[in-house]
Amino acid sequence: MEKLEEFKTKIAMCNLCAWCRVTCPVYSLTRWESDSPRGRMTLLRGIVYNLLEPTPEVVEKIYSCTSCALCNINCDAEIDPLDVFLAARKAFAEKGIGPPPPNRKLDARIERYKNPYAGTQDERFQWLDVALPGKADNLLYIGCVNSFRQPETSKGAVSILSAAGVDFTVSKEEICCGMHPYWDGKLETAKALAEENVAMFDKVGASTVITPCAGCYSTFTKAYPELLENFGFNVKHISEVIRDLVKAGELQLKDKGELTVTYHDPCHMGRHCGLYDPPRDVIKAIPGVELVEMEHNRDAANCCGGGGGYFTFKPESAVRIAEKRIREAEATGAKLLVTSCPLCRTNLDLAAKRLESPLKVCDLVDLVASHL
């Protein structure tokens, strides 16, 4: 438990003021103290002071978290509870007492197949119907969810970069970025995936990696520098690239009629990486499209419930959290809910369908591609 021991002072510093509890998506759903960041800090306090055994029921609570980082934003004592929870997950995984069984199963599948869907590399790239060069300065890294579940978005990303004349390619050696095992605390698994991906980046000769996935983006920018000694690649979310292309006049977007949209900030892109403006700038640059904000946006944006392995661990709860976000989006009067993360999109889409919401959910890439 050394990884947790390092955070002992931070854990002890928590005043249990409960400011973090108010916005926590999991607590807001279950309303059990143990499902709140404060409750988790209490449990970890018990563990680091040897007053509480990390039994499966205790460990489970540390994984009942979407990694949305709202607790970090609301922690006035600047303890950053989410950093503590991640450290605890790493310690539990190292000791073999975490993650919980559903997550463990998925991590094992990722380890074996290099993706969470047990698909082959051919299946991963079924969507790719254009020839791209073997080497390029920019590598378009699609990510597992888009590759296997959102072929239109994957195609859209290729279309956008092609339309702008960007020197890029896609590598058929792309594998899972490792986000799921990383957030489960399984660093060895995540590291092995990271090494393989970086070898692939090298092979392509790319200096910049462009991804349409918020999760992959945060894994490359936050986790890889921790997992690998020398990670020297420039990583961009596709929204940054599109914004720059539009600004430079290299990408023309057409007016396809008036449309009101709202934007959901993926936690791993917003609070984790500070990317709030690029997707908004892109939306605003599309002729005829109006952006209306939800009540909670940017660093205060509510979570969709899908992150941090929570969608694997508690899928039903994850969708119920997303339902609240759908209601918030509906209140804006928008016709379309746009996001930049395929997992958020999947979860929000499930929720919208379950609620029979008139709101359609799509990726930013889809929105841009439909205005080329």
Added chain:
Amino acid sequence: MLSQEEIYRFLTGVVGEDDVTVNAADLYAYSMDASLRIALPTAVARPESREEVVEILKWANENRVPIVPRGAGTSLSGQAIPVKGGVVLDMCKMDRIKEISLEDRVAVVEPGVIYDELNRELGKLGYVFPPDPGSAISCTVGGMVANNASGIRALKYGATVDHVLGLEVVLPGGKVIRTGGRVWKSSSGYNLTKLMVGSEGSLGVFTEIILKITPKPRYYGLTVPVFEKLEQALEASTEIIRQGIMPSAMEILDDLCIMILNNVLEEKLPTGEALLFIENDGYSESPVAEESKRVKEICEEKGAQKVVYTTDPERIEELMGLRHTLYNLLAKIRGENIPLNNIQDFAVPISKIPDVVREFKSIAQRYGRLIVMFGHIGDGNIHFGTAINPWSEEDRKVGVKFARELAEAVVKKYGGTLSAEHGLGVTKSSLVELEHGDTLRYMREIKKIFDPNGIMNPGVMGLIEIPEDEFVYMPVV
């Protein structure tokens, strides 16, 4: 007492399986509150209605099962610590705002409503429930009533007790009583509403609360002077009120607090023995600006070294945010130690503040401890902050002695009180007799009338005897 299994079986029959837990992780999460003291409950239940609370209290009374009502668990004195085990009643599911009447100027709410949420709703109508405790973001109205909570605006708007018109309370045995009502004035007999406010869950469980609501001020001014001497700060604050200006907040921070703030401020404050945050509010722009300007002049006349003055709402929010965040900034200093909660919330006659601060700093020096002081100079409520290492027997012993010496001085020498707004909880239980002496007997007799079997929140307010070291300093499970 009944076994955990028997308790669980009964509770599930009342509130349903989804709202009872005996899961070890859940129980541990409910073993603490913001006092950082610890004791495990036997079970936790979340009632959704008065009827469920009635059933539980009837059963608990018959079976002598301790009941600990819990709002958001933000109590700093340990009002939600189940020191005798039993059932924690998490009131989070009774969180409806039942009615807001602008004609009667009342809000009728259930106890689990979050303070800030209530004020968001009231704010839409131009009203506010003003006590404004430091935990406003997360605390519940029920917890505020149980604790008679208040905060920086108590000077002008009073504490929670000044805003509660009526209560519905379920007593041990399941009897439901109503105190007060929705009338703003009453001289009808004993004021049981005021008795219930601040009773820390020791008499019954609130299921409905009728609150006064107040028109929400629209304009603010803030003056932040720094004084070389504490006495100058006191003179300035006295003069402000003497001139007929009633600030909505008048806060004091000592030299150490200034140092802590300077660590996070880009524009550093000058050093001095006292820094004040003086907030004026009102419903028209120019009177607020005029009053604030006069406050600034008075501070300068009384020798303030530097006076920051603003009516810009964003700047006010930024500066007042510093005051609000101070408690959490102090956490960085205490590290693994825990706050000595029983010296945290004294109030003394306003004129005595400089003497008390000087004497306590000197006592602290004798004990080799560092203490910081911040609080509400306008109403004499001063918070002293220091921390002890709960794992060191020696430090705990020193903590007991140090706290007792300060508490004795506050109540005997200065005529003050142990608690102005945090309540007594379990952490001040062993000191209560110092303040209340023989009258503690009457408090205990009152408790017996409502709770003859002593099931309600046992351990708080010195109503039963608790060893000085137990739960007060030592984390116990």
